[in-house]
Amino acid sequence: MKNLTNRGNSTEKKAPKKLASSLSTKNVDNFRVELTKLQKPVENFLKEHEISILFGTAGTGKDFIQLHRAISGLLAKEFEQVIFIRSAVEVGVSIGYLPGLEADKIAPYEKVFYENLGKMLEKSVFERVKNKIKFETLGFIRGRTFDYSCLILSEANNCTLHELITVATRVAKTSKLLINGDFYQADIRNSGFKNFISIVENINGVGVLELGDEFQMRNPMIVEIDKRYRKFLNGK
Secondary structure, X not given: OOOOOOOOEOOOOOOOOOOOOOOOOOHHHHEOOOOOOOOHHHHHHHHOOOEEXXXXXXXXXXXXXXXXXXXXXXXXXXXXXXXXXXXXXXXXXOOOOOOOOHHHHHHHHHHXXXXXXXXXXXXXXXXXXXXXXXXXXXXXXXXXXXXXXXXXXXXXXXXXXXXXXXXXXXXXXXXXXXXXXXXXXXXXXXXXXXXXXXXXXXXXXXXXXXXXXXXXOXXXXXXXXXXXXXXXXXXX
């Protein structure tokens, strides 16, 4: 697989003793949209590590593949819940403090997440598992430990190094952590994504994988835009 970087050792663990509710384990019966032939080996990679990190440009399917892996594990009774985590950071310049509680501020992100999840799963399956799939922001993570869970940290490029370390240390032995991000899409100045990878990449149980341009699922011109943007940034 082109542009594939596997920098970690495999430590596959046994499925937890506690089981989720009974659902079909046949993906064709559960998913409206399935993985492509190119994406399936990536999902297998995600199964091989305690912490799996995917990085690549926008449109390479990072969130989709990791969410597919997490939901498949939930349906197969490997996990009791799926936790989707992201930092509530605006694109570009911050619009400042918004009125309302934190739940009000994260509502737009949560709405988009559940809409995308509904498009991925068959309606009957979504209705049966939606109470086992939760959306969280980094503000709710500290002090918690997630057992029998699959955690997905999306857009890690918008996290500080301290935040990434905090999330990584929340993972129990019975759980897995999936992280994704794009080095060139950080909306904060002190992104810790690159430094986090350099710290954890050689730890037993951690895998790091790059998704190249061949994984691009959006308009083909995005590949060219990303290439020129990266060239511009590196030129500076």
